[in-house]
Amino acid sequence: MGTTTxxxxxxxxxxxxxxxSLATLAASIMLAxxxxxxxxxTDEVNTTGLAVTDDTVKVGILHSITGxxxxxxxxxxxxxxxxxxxxxxxxxxxxxxxxxxxxxxxxDWPTFAEKSRKLLRQDNVAAIFGxxxxxxxxxxxxxxxQYNGMLYYPTFxxxxxxxxxxxxxxxxxxxxxxxxxxxxxxxxxxxxxxxLGSDYIWPRTSxxxxxxxxxxxxxxxxxxxxxxxGHTQFNSVINKIKLKKPDVIFASVVGGSNVAFYxxxxxxxxxxxxxxxxxxxxSVTEDEIRGIGGENVEGIYASMKYFQSLxxxxxEEFVAAFKEAWGDDMVIGDVTQAAYLGPWLWKMAVEKxxxxxxxxxxxxxxxxxxxxxxxxxxxxxENHHLWSKTRIGRAKTDxxxxxxxxxxxxxxxxxxxxxxx
Amino acid sequence: xxxxxxxxELMSIFAMQGFAGLSLFSVFVLMALGLxxxxxxxxxxxxxxxxxxxxxxxxxxLVSGFFQSVLPGLFGGYFFxxxxxxxxxxxxxxxxxxWAMIRHLYRRPLDTLLATWGLSLIxxxxxxxxxxxxxxxxxxxxxxxxxxxxxxxVELPINGLFVMIIALSIALGVYLLMYxxxxxxxxxxxxxxxxxxxxxxxxxxxxxxxxxxxxxxxAGIAGAAFTMIGSTxxxxxxxxxxxxxxxxxxxxxxxxxxxxxxxxxxxxxxxTMEFFLSGSMAKxxxxxxxxxxLMLRPEGLMALKVRR
Numbered sequence: 001m002g003t004t005t006x007x008x009x010x011x012x013x014x015x016x017x018x019x020x021s022l023a024t025l026a027a028s029i030m031l032a033x034x035x036x037x038x039x040x041x042t043d044e045v046n047t048t049g050l051a052v053t054d055d056t057v058k059v060g061i062l063h064s065i066t067g068x069x070x071x072x073x074x075x076x077x078x079x080x081x082x083x084x085x086x087x088x089x090x091x092x093x094x095x096x097x098x099x100x101x102x103x104x105x106x107x108d109w110p111t112f113a114e115k116s117r118k119l120l121r122q123d124n125v126a127a128i129f130g131x132x133x134x135x136x137x138x139x140x141x142x143x144x145x146q147y148n149g150m151l152y153y154p155t156f157x158x159x160x161x162x163x164x165x166x167x168x169x170x171x172x173x174x175x176x177x178x179x180x181x182x183x184x185x186x187x188x189x190x191x192x193x194x195x196l197g198s199d200y201i202w203p204r205t206s207x208x209x210x211x212x213x214x215x216x217x218x219x220x221x222x223x224x225x226x227x228x229x230g231h232t233q234f235n236s237v238i239n240k241i242k243l244k245k246p247d248v249i250f251a252s253v254v255g256g257s258n259v260a261f262y263x264x265x266x267x268x269x270x271x272x273x274x275x276x277x278x279x280x281x282x283s284v285t286e287d288e289i290r291g292i293g294g295e296n297v298e299g300i301y302a303s304m305k306y307f308q309s310l311x312x313x314x315x316e317e318f319v320a321a322f323k324e325a326w327g328d329d330m331v332i333g334d335v336t337q338a339a340y341l342g343p344w345l346w347k348m349a350v351e352k353x354x355x356x357x358x359x360x361x362x363x364x365x366x367x368x369x370x371x372x373x374x375x376x377x378x379x380x381x382e383n384h385h386l387w388s389k390t391r392i393g394r395a396k397t398d399x400x401x402x403x404x405x406x407x408x409x410x411x412x413x414x415x416x417x418x419x420x421x
Numbered sequence: 422x423x424x425x426x427x428x429x430e431l432m433s434i435f436a437m438q439g440f441a442g443l444s445l446f447s448v449f450v451l452m453a454l455g456l457x458x459x460x461x462x463x464x465x466x467x468x469x470x471x472x473x474x475x476x477x478x479x480x481x482x483l484v485s486g487f488f489q490s491v492l493p494g495l496f497g498g499y500f501f502x503x504x505x506x507x508x509x510x511x512x513x514x515x516x517x518x519x520w521a522m523i524r525h526l527y528r529r530p531l532d533t534l535l536a537t538w539g540l541s542l543i544x545x546x547x548x549x550x551x552x553x554x555x556x557x558x559x560x561x562x563x564x565x566x567x568x569x570x571x572x573x574x575v576e577l578p579i580n581g582l583f584v585m586i587i588a589l590s591i592a593l594g595v596y597l598l599m600y601x602x603x604x605x606x607x608x609x610x611x612x613x614x615x616x617x618x619x620x621x622x623x624x625x626x627x628x629x630x631x632x633x634x635x636x637x638x639x640a641g642i643a644g645a646a647f648t649m650i651g652s653t654x655x656x657x658x659x660x661x662x663x664x665x666x667x668x669x670x671x672x673x674x675x676x677x678x679x680x681x682x683x684x685x686x687x688x689x690x691x692x693t694m695e696f697f698l699s700g701s702m703a704k705x706x707x708x709x710x711x712x713x714x715l716m717l718r719p720e721g722l723m724a725l726k727v728r729r
Binding site: 226227230233236237239242256263269291292295 | 578656701
């Protein structure tokens with residue numbers, strides 16, 4: 001705001017000569033830069049009543065830390081807190097230290113909606129980092145759109161959504177699936193696929209996309225199966241898989257079912273290291289392997305954008321910082337890394353916009369590049385998703401993935417793929 | 422769906438599918454026996470049954486860790502020790518819960534439902550605080566993983582066989598205890614007519630406590646066994662509780678034989694349907710059939726015949 005006032009002053013002197021007005025302009029720019037470095041005034045960077053003071057800004061963290069989803073969401077909470085702490089150490093956002101208000105979604109979707117309303121209306125947070133399952137995001141969505149908040153959503157998900165009030169830091173389905181299947185076809189000569197998932201929207205949409213892509217390549221889906229969440233008996237489907245002998249099992253089983261599925265596959269004499277069939281999953285990150293046991297998943301492949309074992313300086317730093325903050329025995333999965341991006345992308349948007357106002361952040365967000373991302377380099381697309389690379393990892397007994405393939409280019413996010421809906 | 426397969430391939434698949442059904446049956450028996458004893462004999466609906474199972478699973482996890490670090494040479498056999506310790510710990514906690522909570526609620530079945538549900542939440546959160554929200558991986562001795570190769574195509578999972586053996590031994594043990602021991606006679610007497618049983622000198626409060634402890638102990642054994650096939654996390658118990666109730670209610674609440682028959686029926690139906698339909702549809706159909714039969718026979722398959 002300071003910039004415009006002075007510039008307007010400059011304009012009024014226009015008649016006295018171009019040189020003088022240019023000088024004023026230069027002065028005003030210099031003033032603006034120095035003002036930015038020395039904390040711009042609060043009423044200038046916050047015109048909508050967010051919880052911003054002269055030296056702090058409040059944000060919300062909203063994940064399940066109790067209930068059945070806690071197992072998955074805690075990694076995201078840890079990553080977001082780490083990012084916030086690092087941002088604060090490096091001087092904060094627009095000179096303000098970030099304070100966070102943490103709320104518990106308790107694995108219950110109405111609670112998520114309730115807590116997001118509380119964060120927006122009562123705490124007036126400048127951004128919310130949170131939600132994990134699609135169901136919880138869908139529950140928050142109307143609230144955050146009504147009160148014009150900004151949500152940074154970390155999980156890879158099914159797509160088919162693009163809200164002006166959400167930045168999606170995980171992959172939408174096509175980013176994860178298409179490259180994965182192409183890889184299996186090209187590198188492993190896969191011809192037949194067996195699609196297996198838990199029974200809810202994400203696996204079903206993912207498999208729809210997968211099936212469409214497989215059809216397009218002229219290859220064959222020999223089976224498609226869904227099991228209820230929490231299902232623990234996979235013997236029948238294992239027999240079916242043995243009967244159909246697919247080249248690839250494309251698995252999107254989630255939660256505790258994963259443990260049952262892989263243990264029972266192993267017990268049924270399937271050795272994934274033989275790759276007969278090859279198993280390609282989009283749901284098992286390093287986090288899940290801790291529960292499943294590395295010896296039960298040795299040799300499976302996963303299609304993700306991030307693995308803890310990624311070899312680049314950003315990631316080395318990130319892994320070291322994460323372990324220092326949360327303990328040496330921590331593992332970092334794909335979503336945890338995506339959650340870590342949230343606060344950083346928000347900080348960059350705020351600084352680009354020069355304001356905490358949601359509308360200005362929204363406008364500033366597309367095109368923002370984050371070169372220090374542990375996954376390498378990401379950029380925010382017009383559609384609020386991230387350009388990012390897709391990688392294939394092969395699971396080892398120690399519970400880590402070995403990266404065996406990486407797309408050359410960044411994959412364009414395409415939340416509304418044509419013909420897939 | 423069977424075009425292009427040889428007869429021998431089909432035979433082996435059917436053999437393996439039969440085995441899958443039997444192993445589901447033994448899982449159901451293990452889950453349901455503990456609940457059936459408590460529900461059937463005492464009329465208490467233990468909503469925390471799944472959490473007692475997970476207590477058994479966590480016990481197994483701790484014992485396996487102990488053996489790995491202190492007695493690595495005996496790691497192959499730790500599982501048997503774990504089962505016994507799981508039984509003892511769960512039974513002890515069960516007895517304590519009965520003393521502290523359940524016995525005050527005997528005449529209020531709906532309140533026991535609420536109270537044990539509350540207990541299940543407390544237990545879940547306790548696990549979360551102690552072991553963390555993430556699932557723990559229970560490492561199994563090498564000999565328990567893998568499969569026995571019967572023919573080229575027929576492979577029997579060792580852990581499935583193992584669960585089967587445990588289920589059968591427990592069922593046999595419960596049968597002997599209930600129908601062949603003096604204590605079992607007392608339990609049955611209390612079930613049939615509490616005042617009369619007390620009149621002939623049976624300490625009905627003591628019988629209740631032991632019954633509850635036994636039910637919880639069996640849940641602990643089940644939990645220990647399920648570390649082989651399922652996950653061990655704070656809320657993993659929830660995955661079992663619905664099936665468990667289904668089996669017990671369908672079998673007839675007061676009949677142990679009914680529980681076993683119903684476990685057999687449901688597991689065979691489910692595993693056969695899972696083979697021909699998709700997983701979710703199989704579950705829906707199973708539930709529909711169970712609901713249908715319960716409408717015709719509200720007391721379950723094997724109702725206890727008593728004069729009222």
